[in-house]
Amino acid sequence: MDNVELIAVMRRGNQLRAEAVHEYTVTSTNEPYPEGLRTFFSSLVASGSVAPAEGEALIDSETGSYLYEGDVSGDCPYCRAGTGGNICEVRRAPT
Structure with a gap:
């Protein structure tokens, strides 16, 4: 559809x-x-x-594929809170 x-x-x-x-x-x-x-x-x-x-991009280490923001999670590099989709919910800002 x-x-x-x-x-x-x-x-x-x-x-x-x-x-x-x-x-x-x-x-x-x-x-x-x-x-x-x-x-x-x-x-x-x-x-x-x-x-x-040119800029940095997140790449899957196993497949070499580009990782879309929605497929990424981890810790905010600024406040270390858990993040998902390239946004820190604690800081309400992109990571």
């Missing part, structure tokens, strides 16, 4: 709002998505608004 209706809860200031999301695209099954994504980011780079830069 490529398209599903969802309800998104958004925070605006101190208020929570629920809004209908009328289309949700599963990118792994959407054939034109990868080329559209490349075109979008290439146009950003060409405009001078952003520039590619």
Whole structure:
């Protein structure tokens, strides 16, 4: 199923709002998505608004695959509290 209706809860200031999301695209099954994504980011780079830069990334030591933030857990390097998804819930900030 490529398209599903969802309800998104958004925070605006101190208020929570629920809004209908009328289309949700599963990118792994959407054939034109990868080329559209490349075109979008290439146009950003060409405009001078952003520039590619090298940086650190978390890699699985066994498979060599990139670890998405949602797949990562451990201790916050700043306060040592347990974290998940690349955010420290104690500090309420990215790790």
